[in-house]
Amino acid sequence: MALEIRTTRTTHPKALPAPAELGFGKHFSDHVLVVDWSEKQGWHDARIEPYHGFTLDPAASVLHYGQALFEGLKAFRTDAGDIQLFRVHAHGERMGKGAPRLCMPALETPDFIAAAKAFVNVEQSWVPAAQGTALYLRPTLIADEPFLGVRPSSRYKFFLIGSPVGSYYGGDALKPVRIWIETEQSRAPRGGLGAVKAAANYAASLQASVRAKKAGFDQVLWLDAKEHAYVEEVGTMNLFAVFGDTLVTPPLSDSILAGITRDSILALAPALGIKAEERRVSVRELIEGQKNGTLKEVFGSGTAAVISPVGELSTGTDKIVIGNGQPGEIALRFYNEITGIQRGARPDTRGWLTKVVSSASVSAAAQL
Ligand code: COI
Numbered sequence: 001m002a003l004e005i006r007t008t009r010t011t012h013p014k015a016l017p018a019p020a021e022l023g024f025g026k027h028f029s030d031h032v033l034v035v036d037w038s039e040k041q042g043w044h045d046a047r048i049e050p051y052h053g054f055t056l057d058p059a060a061s062v063l064h065y066g067q068a069l070f071e072g073l074k075a076f077r078t079d080a081g082d083i084q085l086f087r088v089h090a091h092g093e094r095m096g097k098g099a100p101r102l103c104m105p106a107l108e109t110p111d112f113i114a115a116a117k118a119f120v121n122v123e124q125s126w127v128p129a130a131q132g133t134a135l136y137l138r139p140t141l142i143a144d145e146p147f148l149g150v151r152p153s154s155r156y157k158f159f160l161i162g163s164p165v166g167s168y169y170g171g172d173a174l175k176p177v178r179i180w181i182e183t184e185q186s187r188a189p190r191g192g193l194g195a196v197k198a199a200a201n202y203a204a205s206l207q208a209s210v211r212a213k214k215a216g217f218d219q220v221l222w223l224d225a226k227e228h229a230y231v232e233e234v235g236t237m238n239l240f241a242v243f244g245d246t247l248v249t250p251p252l253s254d255s256i257l258a259g260i261t262r263d264s265i266l267a268l269a270p271a272l273g274i275k276a277e278e279r280r281v282s283v284r285e286l287i288e289g290q291k292n293g294t295l296k297e298v299f300g301s302g303t304a305a306v307i308s309p310v311g312e313l314s315t316g317t318d319k320i321v322i323g324n325g326q327p328g329e330i331a332l333r334f335y336n337e338i339t340g341i342q343r344g345a346r347p348d349t350r351g352w353l354t355k356v357v358s359s360a361s362v363s364a365a366a367q368l
Contacts, residue, residue, distance in 0.1 A: 176311025237300030297328030
């Protein structure tokens with residue numbers, strides 16, 4: 001049965017921050033969407049309410065054993081005034097596939113889409129218009145049964161909040177970043193949680209990224225946990241390298257997240273006339289590629305930043321400098337193509353956009 005969502009609107013709407021002040025994940029819109037799950041009732045009591053905190057029992061299992069999974073997707077305002085979600089179906093499917101890895105129930109994809117649409121519809125005024133901005137949605141699933149035995153919870157909560165965002169790293173979205181090649185710690189082992197958007201993966205990444213930042217780097221390059229030889233992800237993003245005229249990215253595995261921007265890049269590459277390969281890439285190959293001139297570009301891809309060019313990779317002893325402080329040509333082409341589709345400036349030939357509000361309905365409502 002489809003989810004029925006009840007809405008209680010805030011009586012104290014806040015003002016949208018100025019585009020220059022947005023940053024990433026600092027501001028929150030006026031409402032929260034919540035759905036509860038119990039063994040007896042399944043998903044029930046779906047509601048959009050004025051933004052508020054939760055009361056969690058101190059014994060709630062998420063606080064002890066970390067059953068927590070999240071998504072991140074964006075709603076865009078086009079120049080014509082429409083509001084549209086980018087690849088909401090893919091995000092719903094990914095959450096649906098990830099939840100069983102943590103023994104959690106997930107919303108059916110149509111319910112996930114309905115929840116995201118209903119939320120964005122209520123939060124229309126929170127979708128910023130400036131280039132490079134969006135309303136970032138954070139759907140999250142947590143276990144909230146008060147119980148200290150180690151087993152899956154018998155109660156869960158799905159919630160969705162919205163954050164108007166600008167560029168992920170702040171400032172110039174395409175400024176190449178400096179990356180530390182992490183050879184001690186791992187983000188995710190084989191057989192672990194790395195392929196799903198578990199909160200625990202991000203906890204596992206924090207110490208190395210704090211160390212990298214202290215050493216003057218922006219983020220870390222994650223290598224495979226067994227040999228520490230092959231590249232897996234960069235910061236919170238999938239990784240791409242350009243050797244000669246070929247775009248290369250590591251194949252998905254149980255330690256690499258199936259990024260939706262990664263998938264979009266691979267889907268768009270043929271139409272842009274770019275050869276793409278999914279294959280393992282070693283740090284050695286990156287070092288050799290820089291030495292012999294075949295390594296042209298390295299960049300990360302993710303929903304938050306879209307594309308994040310890498311200007312330098314370093315182990316302390318080996319330093320790989322890529323480009324001249326400017327984003328590479330291929331990174332830029334993908335950035336322009338993807339952000340163009342998201343904002344309605346380039347055609348969406350793949351059905352990636354879901355319209356939530358059409359400018360026609362907004363102007364009709366204004367005339368009433
Ligand atoms: C993304 O790149 O979209 C991410 O996953 C980063 C997010 C956790 C802030």
